[in-house]
Amino acid sequence: MTDAKVRVRFAPSPTGPLHIGGVRTALYNYLFAKKHGGDFLLRIEDTDQTRFVPGAEEYVIEALKWCGITPDEGPGFGGEYGPYRQSDRKGSYREYAEQLIKDGKAYYAFDTSEELTEMRDRLKLAKVASPQYNTITRETMRNSLTMSSDDVENQIAEGMPYVIRFKMPRKEEVRVHDIIRGWVLVNTDTLDDKVLFKSDGMPTYHLANIVDDHKMKITHVIRGEEWLPSAPLHVLLYEAFGWEAPKFAHLPLLLKPDGNGKLSKRDGDKLGFPVFPLEWKDPSSGEISSGYREQGYFKGAFINMLAFLGWNPGTTQELFSMDELIQAFTLERVGKAGAKFDPDKTKWFNQQYLRSKTDAELAEAIKPISEEMGYQKSDEFLAGVCTLMKERASFIPEIVTGGIYLFEKPETYDEKTVSKKWKEDTPDRMRSLMGDFEKIENFDSSEIEVVFKAFLERESLGMGAVLPNLRLLVTGEGMGPSLFEIMALLGKEESLDRMKTGIDKLS
RNA sequence: GGCCCGUUCGUCUAGUGGUUAGGACCUCAGGUUUUCAUCCUGGUAACAGGAGUUCGAUUCUCCUACGGGCUACCA
Numbered sequence: 001m002t003d004a005k006v007r008v009r010f011a012p013s014p015t016g017p018l019h020i021g022g023v024r025t026a027l028y029n030y031l032f033a034k035k036h037g038g039d040f041l042l043r044i045e046d047t048d049q050t051r052f053v054p055g056a057e058e059y060v061i062e063a064l065k066w067c068g069i070t071p072d073e074g075p076g077f078g079g080e081y082g083p084y085r086q087s088d089r090k091g092s093y094r095e096y097a098e099q100l101i102k103d104g105k106a107y108y109a110f111d112t113s114e115e116l117t118e119m120r121d122r123l124k125l126a127k128v129a130s131p132q133y134n135t136i137t138r139e140t141m142r143n144s145l146t147m148s149s150d151d152v153e154n155q156i157a158e159g160m161p162y163v164i165r166f167k168m169p170r171k172e173e174v175r176v177h178d179i180i181r182g183w184v185l186v187n188t189d190t191l192d193d194k195v196l197f198k199s200d201g202m203p204t205y206h207l208a209n210i211v212d213d214h215k216m217k218i219t220h221v222i223r224g225e226e227w228l229p230s231a232p233l234h235v236l237l238y239e240a241f242g243w244e245a246p247k248f249a250h251l252p253l254l255l256k257p258d259g260n261g262k263l264s265k266r267d268g269d270k271l272g273f274p275v276f277p278l279e280w281k282d283p284s285s286g287e288i289s290s291g292y293r294e295q296g297y298f299k300g301a302f303i304n305m306l307a308f309l310g311w312n313p314g315t316t317q318e319l320f321s322m323d324e325l326i327q328a329f330t331l332e333r334v335g336k337a338g339a340k341f342d343p344d345k346t347k348w349f350n351q352q353y354l355r356s357k358t359d360a361e362l363a364e365a366i367k368p369i370s371e372e373m374g375y376q377k378s379d380e381f382l383a384g385v386c387t388l389m390k391e392r393a394s395f396i397p398e399i400v401t402g403g404i405y406l407f408e409k410p411e412t413y414d415e416k417t418v419s420k421k422w423k424e425d426t427p428d429r430m431r432s433l434m435g436d437f438e439k440i441e442n443f444d445s446s447e448i449e450v451v452f453k454a455f456l457e458r459e460s461l462g463m464g465a466v467l468p469n470l471r472l473l474v475t476g477e478g479m480g481p482s483l484f485e486i487m488a489l490l491g492k493e494e495s496l497d498r499m500k501t502g503i504d505k506l507s
Numbered sequence: 508g509g510c511c512c513g514u515u516c517g518u519c520u521a522g523u524g525g526u527u528a529g530g531a532c533c534u535c536a537g538g539u540u541u542u543c544a545u546c547c548u549g550g551u552a553a554c555a556g557g558a559g560u561u562c563g564a565u566u567c568u569c570c571u572a573c574g575g576g577c578u579a580c581c582a
Contacts, residue, residue, distance in 0.1 A: 011582090012582085013581080013582045015581080015582075045582060046582095047581090047582080048580095048581050048582065050581085051581065051582080109580095113579090113580075116579090116580090124508095127508095128509095129508065129509045129510095130508075130509040130510075130578070131509095131578095132509095132578075161580090162580095163580050165580095178512095181512070181513090184511070184512080186510075186511070187510090190509075190510050190511090191510085192578085194579095195579080195580050197580085198580040199580055200580075202580090204579095204580070204581085204582085205581075205582050206582095209582090224576090225511095225512065225513090225575085225576060225577095226576055226577065226582090227576095227577090227582090228511065228512065228576075228577080229510070229511055229512090229576070229577040229578075230577075231511095232511095250512085252512090252513080252575095253575070253576070255574090255575080257518080261574090261575075262575075262576080308519070308520085308531095309519070310519090312519080312520060312521075314521070314522095315521090315530095316521090316529090316530055316531080318530090318531065318532095335519095335520075336512075336513060336514090337512090337513050337514065337574095337575090338512095338513075338574085338575060338576090339518090339519065339520090340518060340519080341518095341519095342518050342519060342532070342533090344518080344532055344533055345518075345519065345531080345532045345533085346532095347532090348531085348532055348533090349532095355545090389544095390545095391544055391545045391546090392543070392544035392545070393544090402544095417542090462541090463541045463542095464541060464542090466541090467541045467542080468541070468542065470541095471541085471542075477542090477543085478542065478543080479542045479543035479544085480542075480543060480544085481542095481543080481544080482540095482541095483541080483542090
């Protein structure tokens with residue numbers, strides 16, 4: 001298998017929207033696969049029927065597509081190892097579980113959930129360190145190890161519900177090699193007899209992932225650190241089946257920006273940044289969680305930021321396209337420690353991407369936003385807006401909101417500037433300046449500037465005495481981009497009109 | 508509680524048995540700019556603690572502390 005084509009999988013369960021930690025796991029899988037010319041597959045792990053959330057699978061697929069993490073195989077993507085939804089493979093798991101029973105490596109268990117809690121309570125009372133269904137306690141429970149084979153057959157024939165449990169061996173050292181962490185040693189005495197096959201006829205994650213990874217010829221399992229504790233079980237399962245295990249890499253977790261703990265759904269809206277790639281509306285509560293796409297993030301910036309949360313190229317380069325990430329990515333350079341999500345850095349990445357776009361590209365991006373706000377402007381005008389605003393925006397919508405005065409006349413005038421700069425004689429000066437502007441035939445920024453400077457010269461005035469007031473009249477603001485360029489963009493008629501209106505309002 | 512994983516500036520991180528411990532974000536100070544933003548220059552800021560190995564440990568080992576994960580017929 002070491003020489004086989006690299007095949008990795010991203011295996012989410014459709015229990016809700018994919019959050020950015022999941023996206024990062026998918027991304028690392030994808031980068032690794034592409035780096036080695038391999039396949040990236042999407043497999044839906046929906047063996048828990050009770051946790052199914054409508055729309056979640058569609059969400060995952062749409063999110064991956066938006067990110068540019070396109071599966072080579074998966075539901076809706078084709079592939080020779082399908083189906084790629086575990087519920088559609090339901091029929092294929094039982095035989096494997098029974099094979100294990102035949103080999104003496106698993107057994108039937110008939111205990112009810114009440115009996116299980118009773119057992120755990122009893123052990124807890126007896127101060128057992130870790131109450132679990134294991135090599136000791138299974139002797140006292142109702143299973144095919146303690147019952148006669150006739151009893152077992154009768155129970156099954158009568159339709160008594162049962163599960164199939166893995167018969168954890170006693171006192172064995174299990175060695176799991178992890179590409180990121182090295183060797184992890186665990187004694188089987190600390191492990192329990194995990195359920196492999198549930199009474200509802202579905203396998204648990206543990207069985208399903210081993211069987212499917214084997215059948216789908218997965219070579220590397222790259223998943224979150226939360227799976228590390230069950231990795232020894234998985235290694236044991238591969239041994240029990242006599243299959244070669246894939247290589248493992250357990251990724252560090254994404255942590256909350258403040259305080260501690262795993263990043264969760266709640267953190268995002270609380271701290272004002274999305275935790276999801278796409279907006280998600282909870283089908284039962286109707287609650288909406290914001291998404292990076294809807295917030296105006298560039299997918300490239302989003303991916304770039306995510307890639308750097310737990311990985312780095314070892315150089316000082318920080319801006320990477322997807323292709324560059326593929327080239328540079330190695331699992332060995334993935335860190336061991338969890339990374340706190342940093343909204344500020346995310347913003348910085350987005351700003352870098354925004355500034356690398358052409359005005360025409362940005363114009364296209366702000367068009368729907370401005371139209372939604374009720375402005376119908378030409379592409380040329382929008383590109384002009386972008387020229388002026390891109391240096392002071394981190395996000396696409398800010399180009400419009402930050403330069404709203406480019407779209408409509410000012411309603412109010414910045415009070416601070418008014419009280420500081422607007423004097424008794426200002427209206428007359430502004431009227432005089434208007435007169436000069438009226439004479440300009442070619443109303444472009446350099447011409448406006450020439451006329452403006454000539455005006456200052458003639459009136460013996462400084463920039464500071466006149467320009468802020470002019471800006472106030474034209475934009476209503478005390479600060480902003482080059483005023484001459486703003487006026488040129490607005491045009492002569494509009495600029496003069498704003499001056500006139502403003503003078504009247506402020507006088 | 509038990510098992511497992513982890514710990515370098517506030518954050519993301521680089522790094523080596525001997526370095527002025529480097530970069531980026533944030534922040535602060537200056538410069539540029541009519542203003543704001545951008546941009547430029549500079550500054551503050553870290554090896555969790557304790558033992559041990561060693562001529563010498565941030566780096567290797569152990570212990571402690573702290574953080575995290577897992578501990579379901581969930582994934």
